[in-house]
Amino acid sequence: MKDARVINKYPNRRLYDTTDSRYITLCDIRQLVVDGERFAVIDKKSGEDITRSILLHVIAEQEERGESVMSEDFLARIIRADSGEAPQMVRGYLEETLSLFLEQQQKIGASIGNDSGLDAFEALSDVAQRKLGQWLERQKQLLQTFHPASSVRAGSSSSSRNPAERDENS
Numbered sequence: 120m121k122d123a124r125v126i127n128k129y130p131n132r133r134l135y136d137t138t139d140s141r142y143i144t145l146c147d148i149r150q151l152v153v154d155g156e157r158f159a160v161i162d163k164k165s166g167e168d169i170t171r172s173i174l175l176h177v178i179a180e181q182e183e184r185g186e187s188v189m190s191e192d193f194l195a196r197i198i199r200a201d202s203g204e205a206p207q208m209v210r211g212y213l214e215e216t217l218s219l220f221l222e223q224q225q226k227i228g229a230s231i232g233n234d235s236g237l238d239a240f241e242a243l244s245d246v247a248q249r250k251l252g253q254w255l256e257r258q259k260q261l262l263q264t265f266h267p268a269s270s271v272r273a274g275s276s277s278s279s280r281n282p283a284e285r286d287e288n289s
Contacts, residue, residue: 124151124158128169134160149177215261223250 126143127135136143151158152174160173182189200209 122157124156126158126160126173127163128160128173129163134173135163145173145177145180148173149181152177211264212261216258219254219257223254226250 125137126148127137129135134143134145134148135141136147148158148160158170159168160170161167162169178188181187197209197213200206
């Protein structure tokens, strides 16, 4: 990574931030991510870039502390998907879905911040209703990209309906 902070990982498992000239923890790595810092973690012994592995450690530590984002079922599905279909397709789908989620979250935050006269719940509901169709269409496009044969099933399934309609019709 060009212009990225370099973090060295030593054989004793310690992480050393070469920019700040100090040892850091996984909590510090998490804060770098939250702050949007670009960094690479390099195994000092092998010279290998182990950034992804360290980021997984950060996630595992969060999960152990009860800051769980991923259910056991979700994690099991990721493992199954990795052993089946091409992992690149799964990665692409998850990255795109998370990007859409974060984009919507940011727009909702901006919407709440304006002087629309709506309370926070109404603003969230309004934005969610307006964006639902767009989000469903992008999900359908992603599905077609990664698995063209399933697009026929996806287009005709009840999952393409509004969630409220599914609840009423179930």
